Amino acid sequence: MLELRLPTLSDEGTFREAVAEFKANDPNFTFAFEFDEKADFGIYLQRLQGWVEGKDLGDFVPNTFLVAVVRHKIVGRVSLRHELNDFLLRLGGHIGYGVVPSERRKGYATEMLRQSLVRLPPIFDHGSVNLR
Ligand SMILES: CC(C)(COP(=O)(O)OP(=O)(O)OC[C@H]1O[C@@H](n2cnc3c(N)ncnc32)[C@H](O)[C@@H]1OP(=O)(O)O)[C@@H](O)C(=O)NCCC(=O)NCCS
Helix, strand or coil, rough: CCEECCCCHHHHHHHHHHHHHHHHHCCCCCCCCCCCCCCCCHHHHHHHHHHHCCCCCCCCCEEEEEEECCEEEEEEEEECCCEEEEHHHHHHHEEEEECHHCCCCCCCHHHHHHHHHHHHHHHCCCCCCEEE
């Protein structure tokens, strides 16, 4: 069963493995935005929480970063954008998602999107979801 949820401190090992797998096999896709492998994982989680609340956004829009977990392993992630800027309106849409290369073609992206669509309405309420 796939669980889509906020990352926690206990995910650090599997999170780092997912980052490494993307880096090795699909380097064009950013699994974790502004993730510094050398930095403290707890601080990174605080950063993600800040983005939910609209803090320290830089060029980003407020967003919720969720990991997809199957049997304690992170198999993918989604970024739910609370609002869109011009770039996201053209390219990214409200939901950015990726599945780690070794876990593809198992239906995980489909399930991640299904759960994302359930979670999005409380995040924003302006009617339409934009997928690119
Ligand atoms: C695109 C991506 C999310 C698909 O993840 P996934 O878990 O393999 O997708 P699913 O198993 O749910 O597949 C759903 C359907 O998508 C299609 N699909 C998935 N990968 C495909 C591929 N490489 N070629 C053609 N169709 C593909 C198929 O129709 C598939 O159904 P099927 O397996 O019955 O044929 C994954 O390949 C990925 O992370 N790619 C890099 C990042 C990316 O492109 N993200 C999406 C836009 S932000």
